[in-house]
Amino acid sequence: MTEDRNHPLRLAIGGLIALAAAMGVGRFVYTPILPVMVSALGLSKSAAGLIASSNYAGYLLGALIAVTPVIKGSRRGWFLGALALSAATTGLMAVSESLAAFLVLRFIGGVASAFVLVYSSALVLDRLARAGRAGLAAVHFAGVGLGIAGSAALMAVMVAKGADWRALWWASAAVTVVALAAVAVLIPAQRAVPSAPVKRDGGRNPGLAILIAAYGLYGFGYVITATFIVAIVRAAPDIAPLEPAIWLVVGLAAAPSIAIWSMVARRIGDLAAFAAACLIEALAVIVSVTVLTPPAILLAAILFGGTFMGIVALGISAGRRLSSGDAERMLALMTAAFGLGQIVGPAFAGVLFDATGSFLIPSAAASAALVVAGAMAYAIKKL
Numbered sequence: 296m297t298e299d300r301n302h303p304l305r306l307a308i309g310g311l312i313a314l315a316a317a318m319g320v321g322r323f324v325y326t327p328i329l330p331v332m333v334s335a336l337g338l339s340k341s342a343a344g345l346i347a348s349s350n351y352a353g354y355l356l357g358a359l360i361a362v363t364p365v366i367k368g369s370r371r372g373w374f375l376g377a378l379a380l381s382a383a384t385t386g387l388m389a390v391s392e393s394l395a396a397f398l399v400l401r402f403i404g405g406v407a408s409a410f411v412l413v414y415s416s417a418l419v420l421d422r423l424a425r426a427g428r429a430g431l432a433a434v435h436f437a438g439v440g441l442g443i444a445g446s447a448a449l450m451a452v453m454v455a456k457g458a459d460w461r462a463l464w465w466a467s468a469a470v471t472v473v474a475l476a477a478v479a480v481l482i483p484a485q486r487a488v489p490s491a492p493v494k495r496d497g498g499r500n501p502g503l504a505i506l507i508a509a510y511g512l513y514g515f516g517y518v519i520t521a522t523f524i525v526a527i528v529r530a531a532p533d534i535a536p537l538e539p540a541i542w543l544v545v546g547l548a549a550a551p552s553i554a555i556w557s558m559v560a561r562r563i564g565d566l567a568a569f570a571a572a573c574l575i576e577a578l579a580v581i582v583s584v585t586v587l588t589p590p591a592i593l594l595a596a597i598l599f600g601g602t603f604m605g606i607v608a609l610g611i612s613a614g615r616r617l618s619s620g621d622a623e624r625m626l627a628l629m630t631a632a633f634g635l636g637q638i639v640g641p642a643f644a645g646v647l648f649d650a651t652g653s654f655l656i657p658s659a660a661a662s663a664a665l666v667v668a669g670a671m672a673y674a675i676k677k678l
Contacts (some may be wrong), residue, residue: 303428309481310419310435313378316474317411319442319546321381321404322350324467326522327450327542330529331460340526342394344645347522348638349398353405355634360406361413362627370418371484377410378475386468389461419482433554439604444546446470451539502675503617503625506566507632509671510610513573514636516665517603519644519657520580524596527654531587541596548600556605560612566672569609573669576602581662584655607633613672636664 329343338346357377360366366373384404388397416435423431449470450463458466524545528538560568579598582591610629618625644657 303423303426303431304434305481306419306422306426307428307431307434309478310415311438311441312474312481313374313411313415313419313478314435314438315442315445316471316478317378317381317408317415318439319444320446320467320471320474321385321411322354322408323439323443323521324385324446324450324463325350325401327447327525328460328463328467329522330526330538331454331463333526335460336392338394339645340523340648341642341645343526344522344641344643344648346394346397346401347518347641350401350405350408351518351634351637351641353402353407354409355405355631355638357406357409358413358630358634359627361410362630369484370414371482374411374414374418375475375479377407377414378471378478380404381407381411382468382471382475385471386465389464389468415478415482422485433557436553436604436608437550440546440549440552440600442546443549443600444543447539447542447546451543455539500617502678503614505671505675505678506610506613506617507628509569509573509668510614510629511632511636512664512668512671513606513610514633515640515643516573516580516636516661516668517576517599517606518637518640519654519661520583520599521603522641523644523648523654524583524599527583528592534587534589534592537589537592541592544593544596545600548597549604552601552603552605553608555601556609560609564676565609565613565616566676569606569613570669570673572602572606572609573665573672576606577662577665577669580658580665584653584658613675617675 325347332338333340333343361373381404384400384407387400391397419435420429420432423429423435446467449466453463453466525538525542528534528541556568556572559571563571575598579595579602583595583599586592586595610633611626614625614629640657640661643660644654647657648654
């Protein structure tokens with residue numbers, strides 16, 4: 296029975312569900328709920344952006360803590376506990392109307408989502424590698440896109456039936472609790488296997504430093520659209536009917552994106568693929584605020600969903616290759632740069648929206664940041 300429960304496909308599906316709940320729901324469900332909250336509570340775009348930035352700040356802290364030796368004990372125990380915390384903070388968003396409470400809850404939820412991502416990925420990917428099924432990692436990471444798509448569909452149905460913002464948060468928490476139970480079964484406890492010592496290289500790779508900077512620009516470049524695309528659609532009369540579908544389209548496009556970009560990277564290299572994906576995403580970001588027609592916004596959603604998780608995977612893959620064996624330090628530095636970009640983006644966009652009444656300027660800045668990130672990544676090939 297134990298061997299059957301440790302079947303590689305089951306482990307990958309368990310990882311998929313964990314990421315769907317912690318990332319697709321716990322982290323990104325704020326995007327489709329945001330317009331409903333803004334309408335009901337009269338939140339300014341500055342406040343909405345600040346709430347998003349708080350979640351990303353928690354994610355940054357959680358990711359950095361998770362890759363340090365400070366945390367001891369079972370990876371499984373940590374990520375199951377973090378998934379339970381994600382469910383709790385998601386549900387508690389429905390309890391208060393206080394901005395301060397929203398900021399604290401989203402910050403804690405960000406810490407929890409980072410712990411789930413880091414520890415579930417480490418556990419699942421290690422076991423898949425030992426089973427000779429490393430290729431199933433794409434199933435595990437598809438959870439983010441499927442979580443976005445599933446939660447978007449649920450939110451759209453509930454809003455159509457008249458559910459208020461509180462009910463949307465409660466439903467999201469309930470989904471996470473169900474996911475927690477499934478993950479506990481699909482990813483069973485296992486006797487610890489000693490890990491190999493980490494090789495450290497005292498040298499400095501200028502290419503890695505450039506990549507870290509590019510990854511930070513990517514964090515800024517993607518997060519404004521990821522936070523406000525549903526609000527952008529709601530505010531434009533010609534495309535407002537697509538509001539229930541737009542985040543679903545992003546999620547469906549994201550689900551297979553890592554597998555697709557991995558194939559591209561095998562043909563042209565991870566840095567060239569990173570650059571290409573950044574340029575495609577830059578186009579999606581600027582189109583989402585300049586060509587407000589149904590075909591254009593759907594194309595923007597497909598291109599955005601089809602690149603944002605792929606760029607994460609490509610960046611980490613390139614970072615591992617350039618890090619000369621010190622993968623832990625590389626992950627910490629890239630996470631810090633990415634996290635800082637994520638924190639700045641929503642608050643920056645919210646303040647500019649309140650000043651100008653439009654997301655055009657912040658989205659143009661985000662698109663430019665993505666172009667620069669792509670150029671920097673491609674330039675590493677010349678070093």
